[in-house]
Amino acid sequence: MIKLYTWGTPNGRKISIMLEEVALPYKVVPIDISKGEQFEPGFLAINPNNKIPAIIDDETGQSFFESGAILLYLAEKSGQLLPDDANDKWQVMQWLMWQVAGQGPMLGQAHHYIHFNPGKSEYAEKRYLLEAKRLYGVLDKQLEGKRFVATDELTIADIAVWPWVSRYQFHKIDMAEFSHVLEWYLRLAKRPAFQAGYRIPDANQEIAIP
Numbered sequence: 001m002i003k004l005y006t007w008g009t010p011n012g013r014k015i016s017i018m019l020e021e022v023a024l025p026y027k028v029v030p031i032d033i034s035k036g037e038q039f040e041p042g043f044l045a046i047n048p049n050n051k052i053p054a055i056i057d058d059e060t061g062q063s064f065f066e067s068g069a070i071l072l073y074l075a076e077k078s079g080q081l082l083p084d085d086a087n088d089k090w091q092v093m094q095w096l097m098w099q100v101a102g103q104g105p106m107l108g109q110a111h112h113y114i115h116f117n118p119g120k121s122e123y124a125e126k127r128y129l130l131e132a133k134r135l136y137g138v139l140d141k142q143l144e145g146k147r148f149v150a151t152d153e154l155t156i157a158d159i160a161v162w163p164w165v166s167r168y169q170f171h172k173i174d175m176a177e178f179s180h181v182l183e184w185y186l187r188l189a190k191r192p193a194f195q196a197g198y199r200i201p202d203a204n205q206e207i208a209i210p
């Protein structure tokens with residue numbers, strides 16, 4: 001059994017969607033980051049970086065933090081969503097790193113300045129809006145003529161990128177401008193595992209549809 005420490009945010013949803021896709025049994029432990037539960041000592045023992053998501057694998061007693069590392073761990077454990085073929089595997093790694101080092105952090109900053117604190121810094125709003133558009137442009141080009149981000153099949157790269165795109169309204173992206181991203185986003189939104197994983201830990205959350 002995997003214990004998943006999470007909240008209803010893009011990084012948290014990466015892992016609940018992954019667990020649903022690979023059908024590994026898991027138990028959800030909600031960590032309400034709006035109440036500061038990520039700073040409690042019990043959670044610090046699991047993630048010294050005080051952020052969700054984190055997991056404990058009851059089979060081994062090991063705990064892991066950082067969504068990219070957790071996706072890799074679960075792919076290896078389940079034998080799914082990370083191809084064996086070296087070329088394909090490194091395509092997945094490349095787009096996974098693009099997500100964890102670029103798309104996620106930049107869109108996260110866009111949310112802070114554009115969605116949660118508009119009017120605080122004109123410079124930051126412009127900077128992160130421009131960067132969000134640039135990143136959508138990169139993803140749109142990558143998805144042209146392709147069904148999935150990294151290879152011909154669904155992989156952990158899609159699972160990493162999609163939950164951040166699902167917050168397109170927070171970073172004020174008009175999805176109509178990125179038709180390949182839009183087609184991919186809507187297609188994955190129909191998958192039962194994406195729908196179930198999106199509703200963790202709050203069953204009332206609905207996927208935004210442009």
Ligand SMILES: N[C@@H](CCC(=O)N[C@@H](CS)C(=O)NCC(=O)O)C(=O)O
Pocket residue numbers: 009010011012033038050051052053065066067068100
């Ligand atoms: N690099 C980390 C980022 C995790 C992260 O930023 N989590 C956010 C929610 S999406 C969080 O826990 N925020 C609480 C805080 O910053 O105090 C990962 O990919 O797991």
